[in-house]
Amino acid sequence: MVERALLLLSSSRVHGYGFLEHAKPEITNFFNKRNVQTILFVPYALKDYDKYTAVVSEALTPMGYKVEGIHTKGDPIKAIDSAQAIFVGGGNTFVLLKTLYEKNLVEVIRNRVLNQGVPYMGSSAGTNVATASINTTNDMPVAYPPSFVALNLVPFNINPHYLETDPNTKHKGETRDQRINEYLEYEQQSRGVLGLREGTALLVEGQKATLLGDRNAKLFRPNQEPVEYKPNADLSFLLQ
Amino acid sequence: MVERALLLLSSSRVHGYGFLEHAKPEITNFFNKRNVQTILFVPYALKDYDKYTAVVSEALTPMGYKVEGIHTKGDPIKAIDSAQAIFVGGGNTFVLLKTLYEKNLVEVIRNRVLNQGVPYMGSSAGTNVATASINTTNDMPVAYPPSFVALNLVPFNINPHYLETDPNTKHKGETRDQRINEYLEYEQQSRGVLGLREGTALLVEGQKATLLGDRNAKLFRPNQEPVEYKPNADLSFLLQ
Secondary structure: OOOOOEEEEEEOOOOOOOOHHHHHHHHHEEEEEOOOOEEEEOOOOOOHHHHHHHHHHOOOOOOOOEEEEEEHHHOHHHHHOOOOOEEEOOOOHHHHHHHHHOOOOOOHHHHHHHOOOOOOOOOOHHOOOOOOOOOOOOOHHHHHHOEOOOOOOOOEEEEEEEEOOOOOOOOOOOOHHHHHHHHHHHOOOOOOEEEOOEEEEEEEOOOOEEEOOOOOEEEEEEOOOOOOEEOEOOOOOOOO | OOOOOOEEEOOOOOOOOOOOHHHHHHHHHHHHHOOEEEEEEEEOOOOOOHHHHHHHHHHHHOOOOOEEHHHHOOOOOHHHHOOOEEEOOOOOOHHHHHHHHOOOOOOHHHHHHHHOOOEEEOOHHHHHOOOEEEOOOOOOOOOOOOOOOOOOOOOOOEEEEEOOOOOOOOOOOOHHHHHHHHHHHHHOOOOEEEEEEEOOEEEEEEEEEEEEEEEEEEEEEOOOEEEEOOOEEEEEHOOO
């Protein structure tokens, strides 16, 4: 049994940067440490798999990795079984999770990552599906998956693209914090929701979790005030 | 068979107004025309039913209506069966629809409204569940309903609290328009998504649909450019 290795990015795009560019040091550290040369890319969260894979390849090839789209392999289960590393990209979380269930990939990915230590990178929807459930996605529910339970590579939830609502807005829709608190009121057994601002990521190596990036993360837990954590904070307690 | 009567509000709150205050003329026209004295309120979208019902009662009593919370009745099915009018309030759309299914109210409400002409008012989540499906809610999926198919009192979708994203934002999460278009790409058979801005409502009387309020609505359809409709526009074509 090899320890799990996860790099969970809030987003693939950050203002002022190209696709995945803001996270280049974290990405190369993560994969190089594990001698990864080829990354299996899972494009299911967007509609055009070829186009999406081309965008990802354009970003990761200059960093030194070969990118292969899982849809170009005959059998996606075998592709996961032989992958050196997996990257699940963002898009619509509901479409992504539904497709993972339809292709019977949920348990396969979970086993490869948790029991065989295959490095997993996710961004946005790819980060959502790595957590306990997709209950705290920001996406519109355009597809109906057979469950909101996700890969459960970590036992808590993440809210990617986290941001505070402009306090001066005249809009009366719920704020992000209200939405997250709605979840925690409804799911009192939740292990918490980590609000990951754009430009940040969670690195998980075995039983250690570390906040990466240049901004704080905000942790919401049932019946508690939210807590801000600074860059490089040790968040390993969330894994217990 | 009496014709259906629906008043579907984008939101119960609008900047500068009290709860439901902005829609007072539309609400009183709608109910008075049908001699409604007592309104059965469905508070399932929020957690505290008593508190929510008190807020609604405080808004509707001065307009001349008695408000009764469905949760104070012994049997909710019987309560729907004997209701003069139904108001389904906003909150979390997923929790609301899940509860309607759990209490076996979906078909009962549908029958009362479509076949017996019981007036139905919805706001926000209560408007979402009145449409074909909840696929175009803005809410966080904090609960897992047995289906996203909703009351289907109209054959298309609504996006309540519709607004354009600030074009100067540095945030990289999807815009509202992108999310709605994601749905239409995924669901090519959709009859369309009506983006209802706060302060607007859709009035449906039999086969006639009219946009109410002081702002435009924006209609999104598969493979078409969105179209803006002005206040008082006849949107009856959406019902066919």
